[in-house]
Amino acid sequence: MAEESTQPAEAGEPGDSEEQVSAGSDGAVVGSTDHFGASAVREEIALEVEDLRTYFTTRWGTVKAVDGLSFTLRRGETLGIVGESGSGKSVTALSLMRLVQSPPGHIVGGRVVLNGRDILELSEGQMSQVRGGEISMILQDPMTALNPVFNVENQVGEAIKIHQHLRGRTLLDKVVHSLRQVRIPAPESRMKDYPHQLSGGMRQRVVGAIGISSAPDVLIADEPTTSLDVTIQAAYLRLLREIQSETGLGIIFITHDFGIVAKMCDRVAVMYAGRIVETGDVRQIFNHPQHPYTQALISSVPKLEEKTERLYSIEGQPPALYNLPPGCAFAPRCPYVMDVCREEYPPIFDQDDSQRAACWKLEDGKRLEDATMTEAAAAPAGAD
Numbered sequence: 001m002a003e004e005s006t007q008p009a010e011a012g013e014p015g016d017s018e019e020q021v022s023a024g025s026d027g028a029v030v031g032s033t034d035h036f037g038a039s040a041v042r043e044e045i046a047l048e049v050e051d052l053r054t055y056f057t058t059r060w061g062t063v064k065a066v067d068g069l070s071f072t073l074r075r076g077e078t079l080g081i082v083g084e085s086g087s088g089k090s091v092t093a094l095s096l097m098r099l100v101q102s103p104p105g106h107i108v109g110g111r112v113v114l115n116g117r118d119i120l121e122l123s124e125g126q127m128s129q130v131r132g133g134e135i136s137m138i139l140q141d142p143m144t145a146l147n148p149v150f151n152v153e154n155q156v157g158e159a160i161k162i163h164q165h166l167r168g169r170t171l172l173d174k175v176v177h178s179l180r181q182v183r184i185p186a187p188e189s190r191m192k193d194y195p196h197q198l199s200g201g202m203r204q205r206v207v208g209a210i211g212i213s214s215a216p217d218v219l220i221a222d223e224p225t226t227s228l229d230v231t232i233q234a235a236y237l238r239l240l241r242e243i244q245s246e247t248g249l250g251i252i253f254i255t256h257d258f259g260i261v262a263k264m265c266d267r268v269a270v271m272y273a274g275r276i277v278e279t280g281d282v283r284q285i286f287n288h289p290q291h292p293y294t295q296a297l298i299s300s301v302p303k304l305e306e307k308t309e310r311l312y313s314i315e316g317q318p319p320a321l322y323n324l325p326p327g328c329a330f331a332p333r334c335p336y337v338m339d340v341c342r343e344e345y346p347p348i349f350d351q352d353d354s355q356r357a358a359c360w361k362l363e364d365g366k367r368l369e370d371a372t373m374t375e376a377a378a379a380p381a382g383a384d
């Protein structure tokens, strides 16, 4: 089976991926074969998140899984949230859906403004209309999202009934329409199938159909392709982009794979230990990452033209979120660490209109060289 590379393509150079991300003349990211990317982004804000904080009370202490997250998502835009395991990506998604398990979790602060309303202020009754209606989510494992004892028609139909109050023939037509939107062949007969009768790719499409059936403004896709093989994964990613260009959906795409970010996203937010450490236009971040952690993540994406022995892996483990060190959480692993890093959390420094990063190395308008982490790691820690 042909494997599809997830490596990022260099700006202005032909890449190896089937659909490259390429830089337009104004530097905007445009898709070379369709309308995905910044070219399809409308200017209106779909979602605005401000200083979101979600903590878990555990016997070890307070786990600050999401600690002061702020970002915006425009209509028609795909924002990637990328970071290592345990960095708080899924807790962010669950917080936006108001599905954090409580106890032990609590959203302790912040605002999540969707269509002009702070959804953290809504009653649970109001939220159940918003959830799946204006904002919805696709999970990593379709088997946990689908109920094995109901057929496809029931499961897609249920979501539509709740949010659009349709019944009878109109409901059935809408189910068929939703399945068609996710390119399920012969939807009239496939909707009688149960989850176990479908392939993994088809199951994931059904989950996608449920997610978009109520024409939400925002779709959160939390590692939606992890359980799929690479060819089906590529087809599913393409499908999401097609649906986006048809509907103007804003997508938050969660992944640990920077290669997928390169193909899917317009902008990216890099998370480390519950915080965003860098955000920016995806091409800018790929070519000139400014936070050492972003550099490390990008350096650890395999490149076809390089031999595997040069593959960089980030030394050390992410910190326990109930016991974060003072200062920058990346300090114990950072080859550029300085004394100040261990004492005080770095402020966010603007790099240009789109790119911002929280790192002391960027103070006073300085920039981090575009050195690879393999070279940086060879330098003695603390070398300035």
Ligand SMILES: Nc1ncnc2c1ncn2[C@@H]1O[C@H](COP(=O)(O)OP(=O)(O)OP(=O)(O)O)[C@@H](O)[C@H]1O
Pocket: 056, 058, 063, 065, 083, 084, 085, 086, 087, 088, 089, 090, 091, 092, 101, 104, 105, 256, 321
């Ligand atoms: N119910 C819970 N109780 C206590 N801690 C939790 C709970 N759920 C999540 N956490 C903690 O929150 C942190 C962030 O978890 P999260 O699931 O968001 O990580 P992630 O970035 O999605 O990782 P992955 O890439 O593995 O999916 C982790 O340290 C995790 O242990």
Ligand code: SF4
Pocket: 291, 292, 293, 328, 329, 330, 331, 332, 334, 335, 336, 337, 338, 341, 346, 358, 359, 360, 361
């Ligand atoms: S603030 Fe210091 S420790 Fe943190 S990423 Fe920047 S240089 Fe490294």
Ligand SMILES: [Mg+2]
Pocket: 089, 090, 091, 222
């Ligand atoms: Mg997760």
